[in-house]
Amino acid sequence: MADDKDVLRDVWFGRIPSCFTLNQDEVTEREAEPYYLLLPRVSYLTLVTDKVKKHFHKAMRAEDVEEMWFEYEGTPLKWHNPIGVLFDLHASSSVLPWSITVHFKNFPDRDLLHCPSSSVIEAHFMSGIKEADALKHKSHVVNDMQKKDHKQLWMGLQNDKFDQFWAINRKLMEYSSEDGGFRYIPFRIYQTTSDRPFIQKLFRPTSPEGSAHTLGDLLKEMCPTALPPDGRQISDHNLSEKSRRSKRTTCGRCRLAMGGANRQKTMQVSRSATRW
Amino acid sequence: MSCALDERDFRRCCRLLLRRSKQLRDGWSWEPVQGSEEGYLRKTAVRSVFLDPEGSGSDSEPRASGPSGPGQQEEEEEAADTDRRVIEDEDEDEDEGVCGVSAGSSQVLQYEYHILHSCSYAAPVLYFRAFTQGGSVRISAKKRQEAPKILPADEGRSLSLEAMWSSVHPNYRLRLQSSPLNTISLQEHPLLGQPFFMLHPCRTEEVMRPVLQAAHEQHRPVNYVLSWLSAVGPVVGLDVPLKYSTLLSPAASPGSSSDTD
Numbered sequence A: 001m002a003d004d005k006d007v008l009r010d011v012w013f014g015r016i017p018s019c020f021t022l023n024q025d026e027v028t029e030r031e032a033e034p035y036y037l038l039l040p041r042v043s044y045l046t047l048v049t050d051k052v053k054k055h056f057h058k059a060m061r062a063e064d065v066e067e068m069w070f071e072y073e074g075t076p077l078k079w080h081n082p083i084g085v086l087f088d089l090h091a092s093s094s095v096l097p098w099s100i101t102v103h104f105k106n107f108p109d110r111d112l113l114h115c116p117s118s119s120v121i122e123a124h125f126m127s128g129i130k131e132a133d134a135l136k137h138k139s140h141v142v143n144d145m146q147k148k149d150h151k152q153l154w155m156g157l158q159n160d161k162f163d164q165f166w167a168i169n170r171k172l173m174e175y176s177s178e179d180g181g182f183r184y185i186p187f188r189i190y191q192t193t194s195d196r197p198f199i200q201k202l203f204r205p206t207s208p209e210g211s212a213h214t215l216g217d218l219l220k221e222m223c224p225t226a227l228p229p230d231g232r233q234i235s236d237h238n239l240s241e242k243s244r245r246s247k248r249t250t251c252g253r254c255r256l257a258m259g260g261a262n263r264q265k266t267m268q269v270s271r272s273a274t275r276w
Numbered sequence B: 001m002s003c004a005l006d007e008r009d010f011r012r013c014c015r016l017l018l019r020r021s022k023q024l025r026d027g028w029s030w031e032p033v034q035g036s037e038e039g040y041l042r043k044t045a046v047r048s049v050f051l052d053p054e055g056s057g058s059d060s061e062p063r064a065s066g067p068s069g070p071g072q073q074e075e076e077e078e079a080a081d082t083d084r085r086v087i088e089d090e091d092e093d094e095d096e097g098v099c100g101v102s103a104g105s106s107q108v109l110q111y112e113y114h115i116l117h118s119c120s121y122a123a124p125v126l127y128f129r130a131f132t133q134g135g136s137v138r139i140s141a142k143k144r145q146e147a148p149k150i151l152p153a154d155e156g157r158s159l160s161l162e163a164m165w166s167s168v169h170p171n172y173r174l175r176l177q178s179s180p181l182n183t184i185s186l187q188e189h190p191l192l193g194q195p196f197f198m199l200h201p202c203r204t205e206e207v208m209r210p211v212l213q214a215a216h217e218q219h220r221p222v223n224y225v226l227s228w229l230s231a232v233g234p235v236v237g238l239d240v241p242l243k244y245s246t247l248l249s250p251a252a253s254p255g256s257s258s259d260t261d
Helices: A002-012 A050-057 A083-090 A118-137 A140-144 A147-158 A162-172 A215-222 A251-257 B007-024 B070-089 B161-166 B170-178 B201-217 B224-236
Strands: A015-022 A035-040 A069-072 A098-103 A187-190 A265-268 B029-032 B039-051 B105-118 B123-132 B138-140 B149-151 B184-188 B195-199
Touching: A002 A162, A015 A050, A015 A083, A035 A050, A035 A083, A083 A187, A118 A140, A118 A147, A118 A162, A118 B184, A140 A162, A147 A162, A187 A215, B007 B029, B007 B039, B007 B105, B007 B224, B105 B224, B123 B201, B123 B224, B161 B184, B195 B224, B201 B224
Parallel strands: A015 A098, A187 A265
Antiparallel strands: A015 A035, A069 A098, B029 B039, B039 B105, B105 B123, B123 B195, B138 B149, B184 B195
């Protein structure tokens, strides 16, 4: 895993330049300038946008402000998906910076989960970690950890501390072939073409004959319509350039390349022909 | 012995439950996912609910103490504090249109329950949501020194998380109070993509192990989904009539190869 450290760092420190603009219909007391921010791919919108909130609050009266939510080209953005997934799913073919519209009224509670505090984000994040470990190690590793280890994982994410995060995460990512590696590989495939939020099923790291499964094998089984018929290579937008070279490697190594996703790996698979 | 329920056994248990539900007119239906064998059980119910945000209820349940060791107590209190802050932080402007109804009032709500299968936990999971039929269900607890007010809302307004917690019967409050976000929380429905409340499945094994163990020892069949539902359903107002079990219906226990369909 040491040789993958570069890849882990690349994934962790991935950033998306973004521009936050206040929705035109919001009632303001002053002109509200757009706010620019580099968003971490592995984090969550509501965790990293306190400054955005403060910036726009300054231009508004308290009574005109309710829970903040974000929208891109008419689509409410689901804060509970990692930022990288949201970008890849909705905006990866648009010009940078990613233009996000900020709202403080008319929260769409049929589409979005409420996010009243960071405890909610923490609970959601930890819930993903636990579910991933249920798949990898029947929950043994995460349950054997102390509460302070769980806290360290969260603090590492919240404060953008790679070493702090990975000091604990490496235990959750331990893949020993003698022990059978991971029981199942935690993954989620997001597509814009489906009502279903994501595809998540049981998938073993190796075939019954013992050969390691590749990313291509996973997609072939879970999402065959997404694969190009002429055998062109799959482009995975959650991987940095370096790790893209390793996309043909086995799923066991793939989860290392997917780094920060010690929770579910998230792969955005696009139906758009230009993507390939 | 294994407490795992795989997808196939889940569907088998659901079919048996469904059959019984039809006989009893209990209202469950199977909602398939287009183009696959996957699906979920669904039921709606109208329920009159007592919303009691203060948590005192009608009996004098002690707050968040529970069966914990000396070290754990502190952690639970800490978690409880964190979660209290969650409630306080929300809805800073909810004083608008306060109708002055005191906390602890009855509401009639339209509930919708879904039972899905979690492949990660090899267990059933309960998702649910509730809507008003006119009247209000948002609870503002911003000013803690005042009694939380029940605010007017539009018809068909969905229940807030705080209101949902406050509707849980005092008998089930213990775990909820010590760590509400790990018991009932707002989640995205994995098939529909809409916000639903979810009862966390990570403790299902704790609930089911004694049931499965006893049944195994006594050579009794067990319908995993039915037994699980009868244990967790009441926490969120879903009662399972005893009549489900009084007929000797053939059931699917984990690992059993019987299929009487």
